[in-house]
Amino acid sequence: MLPLGPAGMANSPYMSFSAFAGNPLLIDLEELLSHGWLVPQDLESFIQSSKIRVKYHEVTVFRMNMLWKAAQTFFEQGNKADRQQFDSFCKEEKNWLDDYAMFQALNDHYGGKEWIVWDRDLVHRKPSALRHAAEERKAQVNYHKFMQWCFFRHWKKLKKHANDRNIKLVGDIPIFVANHSADVWSNQEAFTLDRDGKPFVVAGVPPDYFSEDGQRWGNPLYRWDVMKQQKYQWWIERFRKTFELFDILRIDHFRGFEAYWRIPAKEKTARVGKWVKGPGGDLFNAIIKKLGTLPIIAEDLGVVTPEVTALRESFGFPGMKVLQFAFSSNPQDNFLPHTYQKNFVVYTGTHDNDTTLGWYEKATEHERDFVRRYCKTNGTEVHWDLMKLALQSVADMAIIPFQDVLGLGSEGRMNFPGTVDGNWEWRFTWEQVEPWAASRLYELSALYGRTNSDRLNLAPVK
Secondary structure (H helix, E strand, O other): OOOOOOEOHHHOOOOEOOOOOOOHHHOOHHHHHHOOOOOHHHHHOOOOOOOOEOOHHHHHHHHHHHHHHHHHHHHHHOOHHHHHHHHHHHHHOHHHHHHHHHHHHHHHHOOOOOHHHOOHHHHOOOHHHHHHHHHHOHHHHHHHHHHHHHHHHHHHHHHHHHHOOOOOOEEEEOOOOOOOOHHHHHOHHHEOEOOOOOEOEEEEEOOOOOOOOOEEEEEEOEOHHHHHHOOOHHHHHHHHHHHHHOOEEEEOOOHHHHEEEEEEOOOOOOOOOEEEEOOOHHHHHHHHHHHOOOOEEEOOOOOOOHHHHHHHHHOOOOEEEEHHHOOOOOOOOOOOHHHOOOOEEEEOOOOOOOOHHHHHHHOOHHHHHHHHHHHOOOOOOHHHHHHHHHHHOOOOEEEOOHHHHOOOOHHHOOOOOOOOOOOOOEOOOHHHOOHHHHHHHHHHHHHOOOOOOOOOOOOOOO
16 A cells, blocks of 8 residues: 555645654545545535546545544544544654644644744744743634544554454555655754755755656655664654554665765756665664564665665565566566566556556556567456466565556556656546456466465355
């Protein structure tokens, strides 16, 4: 899954307002009906104008209004047991929740303007200014705490429902955080900021497969020397919290822990920058010392050096293989399945890729010919061909985007790296989901030993 934090700029889950909080848009409004905090008529009027794209403005306005109403009803009429659960949640999550709720209350007050242009005393977090804001914005602070309580209640039910059926959830932890976030505002000393709170160097990657200008993400970089002095406590708590939501974690941009691309903030692209050494194994040793050995997938794509590989292998983290990268060169390409070792996770494509059908349609003739020869196919069902390649490989885990299962073209693409508009909007409808697709996916999974059963049951799915 993509990161679950409240999405910030351009609705990106990688530019969240918090590395600890959950996205209020994922709260189950129907569950709130059962408590009496909403009534059925509240939910009857809203129909999103598109079935296949998320219209964030429509959804956000409606849902946040509903959540505000639910919160006010809860605080005015909530029963004692619910209030005790809410109070216990706030106490248990105090180390991040108080700053997050205050940040969001102020973010609402300032109309979404970056925290660096707020009142100077709030920018610099003077205690008297924070106390005054807490009193003045008490209702908004409680509203954001209420939403987090709802989110984590609902997500834990979802996770239990999955785990009870022997299904594990794989999540994603971004390496960087947004500058306009509770994390940076409340931990300014740990980020590369000037005296006004502006980043003077920012994150990204140099020119690569996805973009000839590279990707200038714009996130502030970490002051790893400061974080080391703090014994990496922020990272330890971040991993601890994220593992409450997921069974396995994919670490985004793992290579940045070995060395990261530092871009002067004045640069408009990522072409100008330099590689700077990261914390390496020191960080993961500190996390493992506190939390134990963790089920982690290392996203080791991009510029992978021997040092990056050595770091990943030293902790036994599986790396990633993407089949869409495999056919541009020759039979020695290390993204081709016959080159794999077991400790990898293979994807047909990720959220940053086109769908397999969309990729094939735009591929060079060399790539299309290579695919057809490698798969012994005519290419008419290339998405199933690549899914079969992934499932029959020796990689310990295979991950298939749902868009490929549905056989969608570029209309199903989730994200186009290096662009801002139109991303993170894809959604499916149940009319697209045919029973035969599940049956066929099951058959391939069972044939190649990727089911929990040692028997191959080919009965059709009804």
